[in-house]
Amino acid sequence: MLLRRGLISMLLEMKGITKQYGSVLANDSINLTLEKGEILAVVGENGAGKSTLMKILYGLEQPTCGEVYLNGKQQSFRSPHDAIRAGIGMVQQHFMLFSEFTVAENIVYGNEPKKNSLFFNRSAADKLVQELSKKYLLDVDPRAKIKNCPVGLQQRVEILKILYQNADIIILDEPSAVLTPQEVSDLLKTMKKLASMGKSIIIITHKLHEVMDASDRVMVMRSGKFVKETKTSETSIEELSFLMVGRRIIDKEVPEQPTTGNVLTVTDLRLTDKQGKKCLDGLSMHVDAGEIVGIAGVSGNGQSELIECITGLNKADAGEITLLEKDIVKSSVSKIRDLGCACIPEDRYKYGCAKDANMTETALMAHQYKPRFSKHGILKNNIIRNYVTELLQRYDVKYSGLFQKAGELSGGNIQKLIVAREIEQNTPLLIAAEPTRGVDIGAMEFIHGKLLEKRANGGAILLVSSELSEIMELCDRIYTIFDGKINGEFTKAEATEEKLGLLMMGGKQDA
Amino acid sequence: GCAAKPAESTAPESSAETTPDASKAPAGKDPKDMKIILICDKIGTNPFLTQMQTGLQNMKTKYGMSTSIVECADASVWEDNIRAAVQEQNDLIIVAGGQGADPVNAVASEFPDDATYVLVDVETDSPNVKSITFKEQEGAYLIGMIAGLVNKTDKFGAIHANEGQSSYKWRWGYMEGVKSVRPNAEFMFNYTNSYTDAAKAKEFALQQAAAGCGFINAASAVADFGTFEAALEKGFYTSGQDEDRTSPDNKYIITTQIKDTAVVIEKIVTEFVEGKLTMEPETYGVKENVIGALYITKDGKNPIQSEVLTDEIVAKVKEAADKIAKGEIVLEVPMEGK
Amino acid sequence: MNIDFEYIAVVINSTIRMMTPVLYAALGSAICSKVWVFNIALEGQMLTGAFMAIVINYYTGSVLLSVLGAALSGMLVALIVGILQVKFRASDMVVGTSINLLMLGATTFLLYVIFGVKGVFTDPRLKGLPKIELPIIKDIPFIGTMFARLTFLDYFAIIMAVLLYIYLFKTVSGFRLQAVGINKQAVNSLGINADRTQICAVVFSGLLCGLGGVLLTLGQVTLYTENVTAGRGFFAMAAANLGGSHPIGVVISSFFFGFAEAIGNALQGTAIKSQLTMALPYIVTIIALVFSSNKFRKRARVLK
Amino acid sequence: MLKNNKHADTAKLWLKSSINELGQPLFAIAAGMLIGAIIILAMGESIFEIYGAMFQGGFGTSFYFLATLTRAIPIILCGLGAAFAWRAGYINIGGEGQLIFGGFVTAVSALYLPFRGVIGAVIAIALGMLAGGLYALLAAWLDDRFGVILVISTLMFNYIANYITYYFVSFPLKDNTGDGLVAKTLTIDKSMWIPRLGIVKGSTFHYGFFLAILVMVIILFIIKKTTFGYESRMGGLNKCFAEYGGVKRTKVMFITMFCSGAICAFGGSIEVLGLKHVYMHDMLRSPSYAWTGLMAALIANLNPIGTVICAIFLAGIQTGGAAIERSTNVPLEITMVIQAVITLLVSAKLLNHAIKVRKVKLTQSAEGGAQNEH
Numbered sequence A: 001m002l003l004r005r006g007l008i009s010m011l012l013e014m015k016g017i018t019k020q021y022g023s024v025l026a027n028d029s030i031n032l033t034l035e036k037g038e039i040l041a042v043v044g045e046n047g048a049g050k051s052t053l054m055k056i057l058y059g060l061e062q063p064t065c066g067e068v069y070l071n072g073k074q075q076s077f078r079s080p081h082d083a084i085r086a087g088i089g090m091v092q093q094h095f096m097l098f099s100e101f102t103v104a105e106n107i108v109y110g111n112e113p114k115k116n117s118l119f120f121n122r123s124a125a126d127k128l129v130q131e132l133s134k135k136y137l138l139d140v141d142p143r144a145k146i147k148n149c150p151v152g153l154q155q156r157v158e159i160l161k162i163l164y165q166n167a168d169i170i171i172l173d174e175p176s177a178v179l180t181p182q183e184v185s186d187l188l189k190t191m192k193k194l195a196s197m198g199k200s201i202i203i204i205t206h207k208l209h210e211v212m213d214a215s216d217r218v219m220v221m222r223s224g225k226f227v228k229e230t231k232t233s234e235t236s237i238e239e240l241s242f243l244m245v246g247r248r249i250i251d252k253e254v255p256e257q258p259t260t261g262n263v264l265t266v267t268d269l270r271l272t273d274k275q276g277k278k279c280l281d282g283l284s285m286h287v288d289a290g291e292i293v294g295i296a297g298v299s300g301n302g303q304s305e306l307i308e309c310i311t312g313l314n315k316a317d318a319g320e321i322t323l324l325e326k327d328i329v330k331s332s333v334s335k336i337r338d339l340g341c342a343c344i345p346e347d348r349y350k351y352g353c354a355k356d357a358n359m360t361e362t363a364l365m366a367h368q369y370k371p372r373f374s375k376h377g378i379l380k381n382n383i384i385r386n387y388v389t390e391l392l393q394r395y396d397v398k399y400s401g402l403f404q405k406a407g408e409l410s411g412g413n414i415q416k417l418i419v420a421r422e423i424e425q426n427t428p429l430l431i432a433a434e435p436t437r438g439v440d441i442g443a444m445e446f447i448h449g450k451l452l453e454k455r456a457n458g459g460a461i462l463l464v465s466s467e468l469s470e471i472m473e474l475c476d477r478i479y480t481i482f483d484g485k486i487n488g489e490f491t492k493a494e495a496t497e498e499k500l501g502l503l504m505m506g507g508k509q510d511a
Numbered sequence B: 001g002c003a004a005k006p007a008e009s010t011a012p013e014s015s016a017e018t019t020p021d022a023s024k025a026p027a028g029k030d031p032k033d034m035k036i037i038l039i040c041d042k043i044g045t046n047p048f049l050t051q052m053q054t055g056l057q058n059m060k061t062k063y064g065m066s067t068s069i070v071e072c073a074d075a076s077v078w079e080d081n082i083r084a085a086v087q088e089q090n091d092l093i094i095v096a097g098g099q100g101a102d103p104v105n106a107v108a109s110e111f112p113d114d115a116t117y118v119l120v121d122v123e124t125d126s127p128n129v130k131s132i133t134f135k136e137q138e139g140a141y142l143i144g145m146i147a148g149l150v151n152k153t154d155k156f157g158a159i160h161a162n163e164g165q166s167s168y169k170w171r172w173g174y175m176e177g178v179k180s181v182r183p184n185a186e187f188m189f190n191y192t193n194s195y196t197d198a199a200k201a202k203e204f205a206l207q208q209a210a211a212g213c214g215f216i217n218a219a220s221a222v223a224d225f226g227t228f229e230a231a232l233e234k235g236f237y238t239s240g241q242d243e244d245r246t247s248p249d250n251k252y253i254i255t256t257q258i259k260d261t262a263v264v265i266e267k268i269v270t271e272f273v274e275g276k277l278t279m280e281p282e283t284y285g286v287k288e289n290v291i292g293a294l295y296i297t298k299d300g301k302n303p304i305q306s307e308v309l310t311d312e313i314v315a316k317v318k319e320a321a322d323k324i325a326k327g328e329i330v331l332e333v334p335m336e337g338k
Numbered sequence C: 001m002n003i004d005f006e007y008i009a010v011v012i013n014s015t016i017r018m019m020t021p022v023l024y025a026a027l028g029s030a031i032c033s034k035v036w037v038f039n040i041a042l043e044g045q046m047l048t049g050a051f052m053a054i055v056i057n058y059y060t061g062s063v064l065l066s067v068l069g070a071a072l073s074g075m076l077v078a079l080i081v082g083i084l085q086v087k088f089r090a091s092d093m094v095v096g097t098s099i100n101l102l103m104l105g106a107t108t109f110l111l112y113v114i115f116g117v118k119g120v121f122t123d124p125r126l127k128g129l130p131k132i133e134l135p136i137i138k139d140i141p142f143i144g145t146m147f148a149r150l151t152f153l154d155y156f157a158i159i160m161a162v163l164l165y166i167y168l169f170k171t172v173s174g175f176r177l178q179a180v181g182i183n184k185q186a187v188n189s190l191g192i193n194a195d196r197t198q199i200c201a202v203v204f205s206g207l208l209c210g211l212g213g214v215l216l217t218l219g220q221v222t223l224y225t226e227n228v229t230a231g232r233g234f235f236a237m238a239a240a241n242l243g244g245s246h247p248i249g250v251v252i253s254s255f256f257f258g259f260a261e262a263i264g265n266a267l268q269g270t271a272i273k274s275q276l277t278m279a280l281p282y283i284v285t286i287i288a289l290v291f292s293s294n295k296f297r298k299r300a301r302v303l304k
Numbered sequence D: 001m002l003k004n005n006k007h008a009d010t011a012k013l014w015l016k017s018s019i020n021e022l023g024q025p026l027f028a029i030a031a032g033m034l035i036g037a038i039i040i041l042a043m044g045e046s047i048f049e050i051y052g053a054m055f056q057g058g059f060g061t062s063f064y065f066l067a068t069l070t071r072a073i074p075i076i077l078c079g080l081g082a083a084f085a086w087r088a089g090y091i092n093i094g095g096e097g098q099l100i101f102g103g104f105v106t107a108v109s110a111l112y113l114p115f116r117g118v119i120g121a122v123i124a125i126a127l128g129m130l131a132g133g134l135y136a137l138l139a140a141w142l143d144d145r146f147g148v149i150l151v152i153s154t155l156m157f158n159y160i161a162n163y164i165t166y167y168f169v170s171f172p173l174k175d176n177t178g179d180g181l182v183a184k185t186l187t188i189d190k191s192m193w194i195p196r197l198g199i200v201k202g203s204t205f206h207y208g209f210f211l212a213i214l215v216m217v218i219i220l221f222i223i224k225k226t227t228f229g230y231e232s233r234m235g236g237l238n239k240c241f242a243e244y245g246g247v248k249r250t251k252v253m254f255i256t257m258f259c260s261g262a263i264c265a266f267g268g269s270i271e272v273l274g275l276k277h278v279y280m281h282d283m284l285r286s287p288s289y290a291w292t293g294l295m296a297a298l299i300a301n302l303n304p305i306g307t308v309i310c311a312i313f314l315a316g317i318q319t320g321g322a323a324i325e326r327s328t329n330v331p332l333e334i335t336m337v338i339q340a341v342i343t344l345l346v347s348a349k350l351l352n353h354a355i356k357v358r359k360v361k362l363t364q365s366a367e368g369g370a371q372n373e374h
Ligand SMILES: Nc1ncnc2c1ncn2[C@@H]1O[C@H](COP(=O)(O)OP(=O)(O)OP(=O)(O)O)[C@@H](O)[C@H]1O
Pocket: A021, A022, A024, A025, A026, A044, A045, A046, A047, A048, A049, A050, A051, A052, A053, A438, D362, D365
């Protein structure tokens, strides 16, 4: 019956899409349909093949086999150019904007208004963008430089870019991952409005409440395969999460335990960035031994800067940081590490590893001066090799040999390696920033287990995460951060998602 | 495999044995069996070297010996090439140019009997190396005189390659020559710091001409072509170096400072073949008719083209050349700045 | 001391002529950095142009064909550079150094093969670029001398800089070209072939270098000497860097260096020896880079 | 069982990467020779004669082989110096300037300091290395403090070093004995010369070669065995990662650049004390030691042993080139062409492209993301 309907009003149809990456089958005969004015959500665990499917639709990747039909006509997209011409636009996980250009320049790129068919008519571009922004009620300043725009605005530019290209089908790949809750709700509103104006939308997201809120239909994928498709109104968050992971997720029991002595205290920390923005604005907090302290907040509210200041990568303008009763505000990274602070970095490829470094080299970082591994600057290579082999085994990292490069590991495995390295520093304090970002559910449980183990051994852990569920599950105490300040503090018992959510968006505690 | 292998290392040693003292007793050897090698800078159009090349070729035609010429592309290959020349059993090794001085001295003291060594253009103390040098200042003096006599202004230019004592004899001789006829002369010197940068030489020449120089002495090897082009454009007079550089296309090149290296090579080879070559250092100047000025000590391939170089002037300069040859004018180059 | 204005004008005139070849190469360098390609092969591209100009000039006697041939040959060499660096992702340092070495070897080698000479080639048959006499300006005392005997390629260097400025900042194509330098991935994601844009920019730098090369062999003088570029391509890189890869900035920085060199030359014959004055432009480069450091800090590019 | 497998895999991977590292240059060399052969044929000369003369003159007899090794010494050291800096991500192309300063300062110290003999030589070398090291350090400092990029500053420094030393040997420190035609210093006292081996009569091969090999061993040791080597390599692979791990970037950069400069300078010192015994203008620049060394390092993927081998190979091509010049009509520039073609082919990693098109596609998408970093 669905098929019959498709013959009449089906806008897009993907049939038997299969994509093979070497030995990995990223998409296995996936069928997807999309109607005019419909919002379709695609969900699934990491590596399920969602992005791959969308990349194929957008012409960024070629399918191994399978066909794409638009309005019943078969299409072949060799490049995004073809897809754009056919009326498909995509906002990718990482924004594709030119930071030095203005909003208008970014939007009209590729189809610029011309003067004498040679010159770029910038004022016409500004006007076009203004009209467009009025038409879709997406407010932007055409003359602003992208690099000065907040993330939410950049996303709006991405959407306008697609609308400017006259797309009928809009693909959004994890659009809400970096947005503030306010921005998310704006985005969802925009989506609904666009749909009502006749645009069709495909959204990929891990946040199931967004699915429930905005979509008409959901498609679930798991390890490259189609699992189920259903009307949103006929399903629930519980059912979807079960479908995604294939099993029930059991909540961990975290036993209470007393804290023993202060490890980290941050007092009135202030930092202004190069653009003159106050990233940290009088931030105070503390972490004791034997507890996991969470910092909940929408990313971009000073979490990264706080971590940089504690680890010594950045120097605060004012304020105090004491680690085990020592002032470390002006100390170097190595000094702070020596004193007792390890860190699982937020960006694993930027700070966590070097893509071309091998297993041993990656695992050795920050261990190299330990007497166990070196003496007078000479490395004890045999001991190191044995240690790394043992470490990789213990943390269940899947690798092919010690000479394998870090960049060749999967995201989850490299994350496990980094977690292993940092936990094994055996420092009184461990900072874990987004420790499970982008890893699959199994690895996530494993990493959580390791953090709890460290806590049980009397370690202090500062957990910075934008995932509320993670924070609420693991933390003994939770701070909310907003605009470079701590604006709320909860014990595990007090915290509820609503309270935290409110404060994360700048509300007042106990108001 | 850099350890000594007896089998390999005997090769050059035995070669030394087969020609014991050959170099010192060439008289007994048939000239046809002789091997002569010239080791020099990259020849290009450097007349100092092309003339030697010609001289060597003439000797080959005359005596039928085997000759070879090795150009040294960079400073480090001089010694390698000289050593290779010994290895390759050359009887006479002629090294031309300053960069070859130290290497040839070193090789000659190591292998005094394996070959006869001649060093052209540089003085040396080495007893095993015959050195041949030139009194370029005498030629420069004659050019200076011509310049002084043809130039209408009191300003004299010169474009040299390098600044410093090494080229001072050219500048000093030129200035002395000018001053001998124009005591109030003012001089302008520019340096290309390159033997090939003709563009730069030309710009310097244009600037000197603009500053009022009516005669510009070109002495920067290949770069002189730039000076000549400027002369053609601006109409100042100029002179070339080493061999006849006059051209029917450019009447402003009125003369050339002669340094006839072909004659020198021919003399060395002839003496060597006849067994008369001594290790005494020799210096060639106007007297030997090696150094001089075109139209004064040597006839040109073209007749005098410029009306400014009158018979009167030629006669006057010839007189000075005679005096130099006779030792009546003595030109000893002082240290620069002293 | 009386100042000789005519002499000063001639010095400025010389400076302009000495600088225009560098300016061409510097513009080439600038356009390459606009698309985020680090091109060190400018020297080789220029040398090729200089050589081909002489060869074509000798055989055809046509100045126009020489200029075209030089530009074409420069582009050809640049095409190799572009393909290797962009398509094959070869290290810019290796490609640049090798191409420079290759062209130095090849031109010297071909000089011998074609003309049977080494070191220098000159012939009365060679025709230099015609000099342009500007109608009114040539009669103004100081200015007239300043602009005397420049060839159309000298003027064209400035025109080219202005054209390049207009192209980059006013045209659609220039806009898209700059976008490649800002975010190549984003350009690719829109289905525009960024590789091709990069290669085109490199090829265009070859054209510019070719023209610069022509000036070296048919402009200032009419002869070819081995390695006639003598490091001008490297110098152009520094000039482009100082000029912020902005066409007008590059014009200013190129002439700034030109005057540094002119001052160095003017100091010849004073107590400061020419060996030291020769170092002046390079020292000035470093100092200028230090003084413009804040501006460059952001642009400073750490090569892989 | 799993463990055994792991070790076998490790060995296999290592073997694979070594074959890849070695196969690449070998393929390129073969291709370079092929292109050279085409050129020779086009000139109407005999390939066998030319290549024969080239190999004979470069590697043919112990005498010529030792000449090659002698020429290779400064090339090796410049290559090692470059590799040392490049591995850590610092693009030092100022090897020439550092080499020149090293040679010059060594010569001057040997001439004008009151020390003679071995002590004098050691002091002269140490001062030469210090000079080269400081010269490189200055570039590093300008980069760190003002953001003057290393590529430009070290390049400019080459010219500056060349002209400044030219001034000194033309005027204040010039050898004015004899007619003083050449811009060079006086000859250094014999007691300070690095002795020759004398295994082959007439060969200039001296113990400096073993000093160069020693430097290679030390660098290997630093790279493989020391925390500093580890830190500098990590810094070269990913600056942020190293910094995050507590590596002091500036310190590593300064030390790396200093050492790199000192190693290049050592090449100059050895050339002066081992071979030339004077400092003459242009004696270190005109043979392009530094650039050849850099090429050797890049062909060898910055691997020290590979750098030494490539340096010897390139030196062989060059001495062989001189032999071509001696015995045939072909200009020695053919060796430049062959050398350049080889390095070009290595850089393009054509072999990799031919074998693993798929893999390249993968890394291309990976590199797209890294674009904003460089
Ligand atoms: N360029 C690639 N090369 C090799 N394999 C790839 C490549 N891209 C994706 N894959 C494989 O395809 C699978 C699907 O990847 P895809 O990015 O589509 O997952 P996803 O569902 O978008 O995951 P996420 O939720 O993390 O975004 C991955 O698990 C991976 O194994």
